[in-house]
Amino acid sequence: MAGSEGPLKGIKVLDLSRILAGPTCTQLLGDLGASVIKIENPATGGDDTRQWGPPYVKDADGNRSDLSAYFMSTNRNKKSVAIDITSAEGQAQIKRLAAQADILIENFKPGGLAKYGLDYATLSPEFPSLVYCSISGYGQTGPNASKPGYDLMAQGYGGIMSLTGDADGAPMKVGVGIADVMCGMYATVGILAALRHRDQTGEGQQIDLALVDTQVSWLINEGVNYLTSGDVPQRRGNGHPNIVPYDVYETADGHVILAVGNDGQFRRFCEFIGHPELADDPRFATNPARLENRDALNAVLRPAVQTYATATVIAELETRKVPVGPVQTLDQVFATNQVAARQMQIAMQAAPGEVKLIGNPLKLSRTPVTYRSAPPVFGADTQAVLNAENPFED
Secondary structure, X not given: OOOOOOOOOOOEEEEEOOOOHHHHHHHHHHHOOOEEEEEEOOOOOOOHHHHOOOOEEEOOOOOEEEEEHHHHOOOOOXXXXXXXXXXXXXXXXXXXXXHHOOEEEEOOOXXXXXXXXXXXXXXXXHOOOOEEEXXXXXXXXXXXXXXXOOHHHHHHHOOHHHHOOOOOOOOOOOOOOHHHHHHHHHHXXXXXXXXHXXXXXXXXXXXXXXXXXXXXXXXXXXXXXXXXXXXXXXXXXXXXXXXXXXXXXXXXOOEEEEEOOOHHHHHHHHHHOOOHHHHHOOOOOOHHHHHHOHHHHHHHHHHHHOOOOHHHHHHHHHHOOOOEEEOOOHHHHHHOHHHHHOOOEEEEEOOOOEEEEEOOOOOOOOOOOOOOOXXXXXXXXXXXXXXXXOOOOO
């Protein structure tokens, strides 16, 4: 297939980031064909997440490697190079790589790289076409710029925890580091936009991204609900602030998701549960009415749904074209034929042995993503990269 090496083949990424937000971005760029050199600190044994286990990959003899599952989740299609940026030699090595790079991405505290001469203000005059992406907790400006930023703090500061969890429970974070992941996604978009500008003008620029800014941005409807009404949203568990019924309901043998998005679907749902009269009740006939009378409606719906098995609810409502779905555990997720058909689980050969990874969701018809190299053990490519005339070449 034409372009099968990826749409970003030839783009060179110098990755000084670690943990999750930056590596999410650079893995995505790598999947799309970019060459990524990951710089790791020899004093700490590399990216902190190499120690965020178990589980770890073990070699044929059962020995633990430094490939934790956490590290592997965002570090394929990269070369690992150990460089001490605190040394003059290390700084010179970074500048040599930056001279050939299209993109540099880092997630040090604002100003943290200035003492090494690796900040944007220092590098941009020497490398004016370099796209330089800086990720931090609160951004390069503002009263909190100097504060450290972690996913949990961003979820708390940015408001998503106040919206997540049971109505009577404690504020709750999302089950994965979603603030980091979404920041990495925004970083990817910003980098691609900056590359477009660079290709048109020859001019690089700095991209300033904050975990908190991106988390605030994906408050989406709840954020604008507040800005429009002035009313602070309340936690509703799995309930939707603007649609009813749109929630998780207990069944006779588990749980099911109902997402009844319009009045026609509501009528068909009511017919299934044996309460067709609800669709004509003025308290429930329209979505605004159902929102106003949420508790009264759920007092009827919950016991009604609970009389059916999960499989029955799903089958019957799918037949009636009412949005419905299961609540699956991860063993169920990765056993589905949908995950297999969409190649959302992949296997790669790493240094210690085969590893299983989550696939990339992008399905490009002409330039598909590629999985060229498994997550590397620490420093695996140091000598090859530092001794190469063209270090970014695969």
